[in-house]
Amino acid sequence: MQYLWLILLTGCLSAQAQGVDQARQAAKPAVQTSSVEADKLLGLPPLSIPADNPQSPAKIALGDKLFHDKRFSLDGTVSCSKCHDDNKGFTDNLPVSVGHHGLTGTRNAPTVINAAFAKSQFWDGREPDLEGQAKQPFFNPVEGGLANHQALLDIIRSDAAYLTAFKEVFAVSDKQLSIEQVAKAIASYERTLISGDSAFDRYYFKGDSSALTEQQQRGFKLFIGQGRCVSCHIIEQNNALFTDSRFHNIGIGVTAIQQDLPPLIQAFLDAKHKGGDVDKIVLTDKKSAELGRFAVTQAMNDIGAFKTPTLRNIELTAPYMHDGSLKTLKEVVIHYNNGGVTPASAKVNDFLSGGIRPLNLTDAQLDDLVAFLQALTSPQYAKAIATAAH
Amino acid sequence: MHAINHSRRNFIKNTGALALGATLPLSLVELAFADSSQNFSFAYISDAHIQQIKGSRFVHNWDRGLIRAVAETNLLTPKPDFVMFGGDLAQLGSKPELDHGAEIMSALSHKVHYVMGEHDYYLDLGEYWEKLFGPQFYSFEHKGVHFIVLNSIRTYDEWTFHRWPSNEQRMLEMAGLDNPNSSPFMVGEEQRKWLKADLDKVAKSTPIVVFSHSPLQKIYKGWNFWTEDAEQIQAMLKPFNKVSVIYGHVHQIQYNQIGNISFNSVMSTAWPWPYPTTYAQAEQYLPKLTVPMNRADPFFERDATGWQLINLADGRADLNYTLYNNTERTVAFNPKTKRPEDKAYQAENSRIPPQSHY
Numbered sequence: 001m002q003y004l005w006l007i008l009l010t011g012c013l014s015a016q017a018q019g020v021d022q023a024r025q026a027a028k029p030a031v032q033t034s035s036v037e038a039d040k041l042l043g044l045p046p047l048s049i050p051a052d053n054p055q056s057p058a059k060i061a062l063g064d065k066l067f068h069d070k071r072f073s074l075d076g077t078v079s080c081s082k083c084h085d086d087n088k089g090f091t092d093n094l095p096v097s098v099g100h101h102g103l104t105g106t107r108n109a110p111t112v113i114n115a116a117f118a119k120s121q122f123w124d125g126r127e128p129d130l131e132g133q134a135k136q137p138f139f140n141p142v143e144g145g146l147a148n149h150q151a152l153l154d155i156i157r158s159d160a161a162y163l164t165a166f167k168e169v170f171a172v173s174d175k176q177l178s179i180e181q182v183a184k185a186i187a188s189y190e191r192t193l194i195s196g197d198s199a200f201d202r203y204y205f206k207g208d209s210s211a212l213t214e215q216q217q218r219g220f221k222l223f224i225g226q227g228r229c230v231s232c233h234i235i236e237q238n239n240a241l242f243t244d245s246r247f248h249n250i251g252i253g254v255t256a257i258q259q260d261l262p263p264l265i266q267a268f269l270d271a272k273h274k275g276g277d278v279d280k281i282v283l284t285d286k287k288s289a290e291l292g293r294f295a296v297t298q299a300m301n302d303i304g305a306f307k308t309p310t311l312r313n314i315e316l317t318a319p320y321m322h323d324g325s326l327k328t329l330k331e332v333v334i335h336y337n338n339g340g341v342t343p344a345s346a347k348v349n350d351f352l353s354g355g356i357r358p359l360n361l362t363d364a365q366l367d368d369l370v371a372f373l374q375a376l377t378s379p380q381y382a383k384a385i386a387t388a389a390h
Numbered sequence: 391m392h393a394i395n396h397s398r399r400n401f402i403k404n405t406g407a408l409a410l411g412a413t414l415p416l417s418l419v420e421l422a423f424a425d426s427s428q429n430f431s432f433a434y435i436s437d438a439h440i441q442q443i444k445g446s447r448f449v450h451n452w453d454r455g456l457i458r459a460v461a462e463t464n465l466l467t468p469k470p471d472f473v474m475f476g477g478d479l480a481q482l483g484s485k486p487e488l489d490h491g492a493e494i495m496s497a498l499s500h501k502v503h504y505v506m507g508e509h510d511y512y513l514d515l516g517e518y519w520e521k522l523f524g525p526q527f528y529s530f531e532h533k534g535v536h537f538i539v540l541n542s543i544r545t546y547d548e549w550t551f552h553r554w555p556s557n558e559q560r561m562l563e564m565a566g567l568d569n570p571n572s573s574p575f576m577v578g579e580e581q582r583k584w585l586k587a588d589l590d591k592v593a594k595s596t597p598i599v600v601f602s603h604s605p606l607q608k609i610y611k612g613w614n615f616w617t618e619d620a621e622q623i624q625a626m627l628k629p630f631n632k633v634s635v636i637y638g639h640v641h642q643i644q645y646n647q648i649g650n651i652s653f654n655s656v657m658s659t660a661w662p663w664p665y666p667t668t669y670a671q672a673e674q675y676l677p678k679l680t681v682p683m684n685r686a687d688p689f690f691e692r693d694a695t696g697w698q699l700i701n702l703a704d705g706r707a708d709l710n711y712t713l714y715n716n717t718e719r720t721v722a723f724n725p726k727t728k729r730p731e732d733k734a735y736q737a738e739n740s741r742i743p744p745q746s747h748y
Contacts, residue, residue, distance in 0.1 A: 231689045262465055300462050301714060339450070348454075350461030354692030354714060357450055 040380065043201030045239040047116055047194060053131065053184045055191060062165045063189025066182060071155050072138050074100040074145030080137070080186065083109040089316030089381055090193060095324030099143040106282065106289035108324035111317050113381060114310055116191040119245035123306045123322040126278055126296045130187035135179055136279050143283070149179045156182070195378035196239075198312065203375075205238065212375055219372025222365055227336070229369070231355060232308045242311035242376070247293035247302055248353040251340030252321045254290050254304025255349045261303070264288065268295065292322070303351040313381055315374045329370045337361045430533050433463045433500070434709075435697045436476030436638035437658030439509060440491040448490055451691045452481070455659035456494050459697040462712065464499050470699065471532060473500045476638030476656050477507025477543070477603035482561050485518050492522050503530070507603040507638065508543040508575065508614070512561040515550070516541070527581050529588050535597045535702060538588065540581055542602035542617050542637075545573040568612045575604040576618035585626055597632040597705030605637045607646060607653055613663070615640050627651055632705040634723075641695075643711060645721045647729035654709050654721055654730055662694035690715050 049055055066072070070079040083097040084090045090112040092098075097109045107123050115121065121133035138144040138152050146152050156162045157174050166172055170181045200220070203211035212220065224230040233242040257264065268288050271281060278296060282289045293302035306322040320326040326335060326342065338344040339358035361369070438456040441449040463473060475495065480487035488510065495502060504523040506516055516526050526541040544550070545564075550573075554560040563571045577585070592598070600606065606623050609615035617623070627633045633651045641658035692714040701708040708722035709730075720733040 228689075261461075265465060266467060300465065300712065350457050352454065352458075354451075354454070354690035357454075357691065 039197055040378070041194065041196050043196035043198065043205050043240055044114070044194060045117065045236070045241065047191060049191065050129065050131070053187060055188050056169065058165070059169045059185050059188045060192055061189075062162075062169050063185035063187065065162075065165070066186050067189055072144055072146065072152055078144050080134075083137075083143075084112045089113065089313050091317045093318060095319050097143070099140070100145040103142040103145075105140070105142045106284075106286050107322055108319065110309055111313055112190050113193050113195055113378070114241070114312050116194055117241050117310070118243070118307075120307065124278075124282065124293045124296050125247060125307050126282075130190050131180075131183040134183040134186040134190075140279055140283050152179065152182065153177050195380055196312070197379060198377055199375040200372070201240075204235070204240070213371065215368050215371040216375045217372075218365075219368035219370070219375075222361065222369050223372055226361060226365070227333075227359060227369055228355070229336075233311050243308040245308065247305040247307055248355065249292070249302075249304040249340075249349065249351050250306075250356050251304075251335070251342075251349050251352050252306070252325060253323045254292070254351065255341060255346055257287050257290050258347070258349045260287060265291065265294070265303070269298065289323075300351075304349060305351075305353070311373060311376050313377050315377045316381060329373050330366065333361075333366045333369045333373075337366060429701070429703045430471045431699055431701045432472045432474060433466065433470045433697065433699050434474045434476060434636065434656050435459045435463065435659060436474075436505075436656045437478045437507070437641055437660055438475075438491055438494075439478055439481045439658070439660040440487045440494070441481035442484060442486045442490070448487075449481075452660045453490075453494065455692060455695050456491065457497075458692065458714070459659045460494060460497050463697065464497070466699065470500060473498055473502045474601060474636075475502055475504045476601065476636075477505040478509040478638065478658075479504075479507070479519075480510050482558075482565065483510050483513030483519075488518055488522060503537075503539060503601075505539055505601050505603050505638065506541040506543065508564050509561075511541070511543055512550075512564045513557050527584065533702075535599055535705065536592045538585065538598065538600045540577050540585070540600065540602045540606075540623075542577050542604045542606060543575045543614075543639075544578045544581075545576055545618075549573040572614065574611060574616055574618040575614050577602075577606075577623055578619070582619065582622060582626070585623070589626055589630075592630075594630050596630070597702075598627060598630045598634070599702070599707060600627065600633070600635045602635065602637045604639050605644070605653065605655065606635045606651075607648060609640075609644070624648060624651060634707040636700070636707060636709075643719060643721065643732070645709075645730040645732065652707065652723055652730050654707060656698050656709070657696045657711055657713065659695050659697060 067080040067084075070076055070082070072079065078100050083092045083094075085092055091109045094109070096107055097105050099105060110123065115133075116130060119125075119128075121127040121130060122136075127133045127136065136143075138146050139148065156166070156177060163174050166174075166177060166181060169185065172178075172181065199211045199216070202208040203217075203220075222229075223233075224235070232244045232246070232248060234240070234244050235242065254261075264287055268281070268291060271288075272278065272295070282291075282295050288295065290304060293305040293307075294300075296302070314320075314329065318327060318329075320329070320332050321335075326332050331342070334344075335342045336356070337359045339348060340352050340356035341348045435456070438459075439449075439452050440456065441452055443449060463470070479491035479495070504519075506519060506526050510516065510519050520526060527539055529536060529538045531537070550560070554563065563569060564573070566572055589598075600623075602617070604617045605615055606617050606620050608617070608620055627635075628649060628651075630650065635651055635653045636656060637653070638656050638658070640655045641661060641663040642655065643657065644653070644655040646653040694713065694716065696711055696713040696716075698712065699710045701710070706723035706725075708720065711719040711721070713719065717734070721730050722733055723729070724731045
């Protein structure tokens with residue numbers, strides 16, 4: 001937490017050199033709310049900021065504006081926040097996201113909250129960082145649908161306020177604008193969307209034994225024991241991101257296409273070999289999408305494997321799994337209890353991770369686990385959603 | 391963006407075919423017979439140890455290991471010429487276990503040749519196994535290579551026929567490790583006679599590949615990493631220019647050169663030897679053992695198991711190990727040193743020192 005504070009401070013100082021007044025103004029609230037900030041980050045590790053993209057209030061404000069701007073899409077309806085909605089836990093509560101002209105992709109929008117900590121981005125980890133991630137959806141044919149970088153930069157150039165902001169933040173003229181700067185600003189904004197301080201954090205990292213109900217405490221024991229959850233959704237000694245940043249075939253999506261796998265894999269590799277773009281293939285072809293991490297690595301170990309998501313704020317981000325195929329947390333824990341298969345009678349897929357097996361949990365134990373998962377919500381987002389609902 | 395990665399690491403050259411992990415040794419194909427059409431590959435799956443718990447319940451972990459190896463073998467492009475199964479399809483040799491194993495193997499879209507393991511044999515001395523898979527020892531030709539399959543896990547007649555009150559007890563005694571009641575494996579006189587006659591018909595320049603379940607060399611008697619008449623078999627193979635012996639049973643990667651004979655082991659799809667009992671959080675079906683070993687990732691039940699693709703180039707066998715959640719390994723014949731060597735771990739100074747304390 002001290003580390004983050006230092007980053008903010010450093011960011012402010014460098015911003016002052018560029019745009020003194022605005023930076024000072026934006027820095028003020030950060031100073032006043034520092035102890036609140038520290039509470040907000042309870043249970044999180046220090047956030048590392050890339051050396052080539054330091055935080056600054058002006059850059060964060062620019063990223064915020066870009067993130068919420070619908071104009072960066074073919075029909076002017078799709079902003080980042082369309083699928084990563086501030087009022088819905090920075091997701092869209094849809095099974096798979098909807099792009100321009102109502103087109104749908106193949107994957108469930110993951111929350112942006114705490115995405116800054118992820119060691120790779122997208123469900124298949126095809127981008128290493130937020131900057132890399134931010135550059136893709138504008139141009140994906142079923143998301144933003146813009147033809148190319150030029151189309152996006154033209155929209156920015158048509159807006160004098162943007163030109164002023166880019167000049168202030170990146171010291172560039174309108175001719176020097178690039179997608180890289182757009183991505184950096186959005187990533188900087190996303191690095192402010194970090195939040196801990198859940199009931200679990202107060203229970204585990206602050207020793208507040210009343211923070212979890214008895215049922216939630218039983219669920220926590222199952223989480224780290226018979227449920228085997230913690231092996232992938234990791235809890236460290238002084239922080240918890242609830243992910244191992246790895247990729248596992250847990251029997252979602254791939255189960256339905258297993259009969260087609262040999263020809264499907266061959267066809268995918270042929271397409272990729274001919275220069276096909278993974279981002280486009282996996283969001284437009286439902287079956288190829290289910291190859292998961294394999295689409296990136298071509299390793300047999302990764303067939304049908306997807307990134308372990310964080311569980312923070314999981315209560316807010318239904319439906320679940322990479323394809324949004326499970327509606328409730330109860331359905332999720334039942335899926336694991338079945339040994340990686342839904343419904344229980346379906347054939348387990350041949351490439352299932354060696355860590356997934358039937359758990360023999362009772363229905364009451366499954367309810368305990370769900371209760372524990374509901375203790376991972378950051379209060380600020382719970383409140384935001386409660387407010388939005390009114 | 392995500393333009394294709396053209397590196398050899400990920401692709402078989404120009405085919406867009408499925409790469410076998412990181413290390414499919416393309417360059418080895420170039421070492422080849424003068425007529426490169428004679429090069430070929432086959433897949434080798436071994437030691438599945440399908441184990442019945444009760445009725446239709448089988449040990450989940452061992453089932454999944456074989457199912458996965460079969461599924462991955464079916465993805466290979468180009469297709470291997472055939473598949474070998476290296477023995478110990480069953481755990482205690484029963485009909486339900488052999489049937490269940492045969493059913494999983496039936497998903498393979500390839501011709502399969504089977505080797506007998508002691509876990510398949512000592513209940514009914516291979517009677518039901520023969521009905522499913524054919525003779526216990528045999529030979530066949532493929533693209534200029536003479537392949538021989540031996541049942542190397544027989545033992546002294548006295549032990550087999552007169553010592554035990556029941557077939558079930560005989561099976562259990564042979565399945566034990568460090569078991570003073572067990573008996574050393576051997577090929578035995580019947581097969582040695584047959585082998586001599588079989589080899590008499592083969593030109594000395596013909597590459598020979600022998601498949602056995604136990605190593606046709608003496609490594610460790612307590613776990614039957616051992617064949618009692620190994621020297622006699624080796625003597626029969628000595629006159630041939632190129633001989634490879636490929637064996638299962640040991641559930642670990644071994645390689646050795648004795649005279650003209652190259653020895654390679656294959657991995658199990660069930661568990662690695664040695665194997666720790668840590669972190670299971672569930673009832674264990676592992677045989678008891680004396681020397682546990684660390685595994686990289688004990689959460690993954692498939693860790694340190696796998697199967698192999700074997701390239702036959704210039705009559706020598708190069709083994710490519712597909713190891714789940716682990717780095718792939720290749721053990722290939724080195725024509726300079728004239729022995730099999732691990733491509734990554736052969737150099738002394740690049741080895742990771744073993745753990746010597748706990």
